[in-house]
Amino acid sequence: MTNLLELQQFYKVFNKSMEPMHQEIGHFNIFKVEDLLLPDNKPNYSRRNFFKVSLVTGHSKIHYADKCMEVQDTALVFTNPMIPYNWERISEKHSGYVCIFTEDFFSRFGPLKDYPVFQFTDTAVVPLSPQQLPPYQELFDKMWNELQGDYQYKYDLLRNLLMEVIHGAQKMQPAASHPQTGSNAAERITAIFAELLERQFPIELSNQVLQLSTPAAFARQLNVHVNHLNKALRETTGQTTSKLISDRILQEARILLKSTNWTVNEIAWSLGFKEPNHFSSFFKNMAGATPKQFRQTAID
Known part of the structure; x- marks a missing residue:
């Protein structure tokens, strides 16, 4: 069996405290990339039992399923828990955000794994130009700030902000690359x-x-x-x-x-x-x- 990184193990690896999961809302958290950098950068090719959406700036290689995609500057990265994934840093300096969440967090939006960015390896890594970066940077900044706040409905707002990231990335992909179910x-x-x-x-x-x-x-x-x-x-x-x-x-x-x-x-x-x-x-x-x-x- 391939290595499986459990949510609890993720927190333990990065020496982070994990709040109890609420059954009605699932689990969501956001971290700054700088806080997740480990001195040992040896590849650990494994599946997770949670989804990740990352905004990463820095030279790196994304090993996802059977592909290896090199990121020279900034990229959005969408990882499906069923697909082996590893992030290999090339340069020392990296910045950005990492969102982790369970499928339960998006239960009202339907099966999350069916969204193209989580379903196709070709669309899992979306390079961003300096002109494309600002709106995504703003969305991740908002998620970070909202999670620290005490707004009663902050998790509803966080879902919507993250969905903006997902749909924004999908709109950047050629529509013809993913056949949709039709009537004929x-x-x-x-x-x-x-x-x-x-x-x-x-x-x-x-x-x-x-x-x-x-x-x-x-x-x-x-x-x-x-x-x-x-x-x-x-x-x-x-x-x-x-x-x-x-x-x-x-x-x-x-x-x-x-x-x-x-x-x-x-x-x-x-x-x-x-x-x-x-x-x-x-x-x-x-x-x-x-x-x-x-x-x-x-x-x-």
């Missing part, structure tokens, strides 16, 4: 396919085996002909069923190679490959390196 049959099939595919992840245990890994398996589950499924996905995404499945399996393979000490054989089995050499061939064709080479590069 192809879009409905695509939405259900995407839900079935994503529901299988993350792989948490080495004896957890992927059940749907081929176009035919998904077609049977959806009760449609495989050609009909492929046509619908091509129409809405521009990609084949096989490509969409392979890309997601590759992403999870990279995550497992980076964040676990499982053997390549165990990873291959969990991802639905009955023969480890088939997995190695698949990974090399897709990623340009063998699983062992990729893991060694990630460690280095």
Whole structure:
């Protein structure tokens, strides 16, 4: 199983006191980045059991799922608790804010993990230019100040301020990059396919085996002909069923190679490959390196 950082452990690591969580409002807190810097900057690639939204200024690398994104100046960073994440400082000087909160805190807004900034690794890190920074800086400043105050409804206000950050970041992303559920049959099939595919992840245990890994398996589950499924996905995404499945399996393979000490054989089995050499061939064709080479590069 990949390392899981619990909310209580987060406070312990940074020597912070944690107020009791209120069941009706969940948990929310905001910290200044300067107060969370540890002298030991060794990467700790792990999942959390809470969400984070950060505004960070400073040269760093964000390791998120299978991607590594370099931030030269300022960026908004959105992390989903189910996806392994690590923030690696390159320069010594960093500033900004880190918000941490549980899903319960946003219960009235619907499933938070369905928002694109928390769902897609490509939109998890949003670089900000000097011209784009001021409104976000103001929102985080307001959250910091409100949390210190004694306003009776401050948590309602904090939710709204944080939602402004989330929606502002999403509006900066190209709308066409995330297909939305629509009214026609192809879009409905695509939405259900995407839900079935994503529901299988993350792989948490080495004896957890992927059940749907081929176009035919998904077609049977959806009760449609495989050609009909492929046509619908091509129409809405521009990609084949096989490509969409392979890309997601590759992403999870990279995550497992980076964040676990499982053997390549165990990873291959969990991802639905009955023969480890088939997995190695698949990974090399897709990623340009063998699983062992990729893991060694990630460690280095």
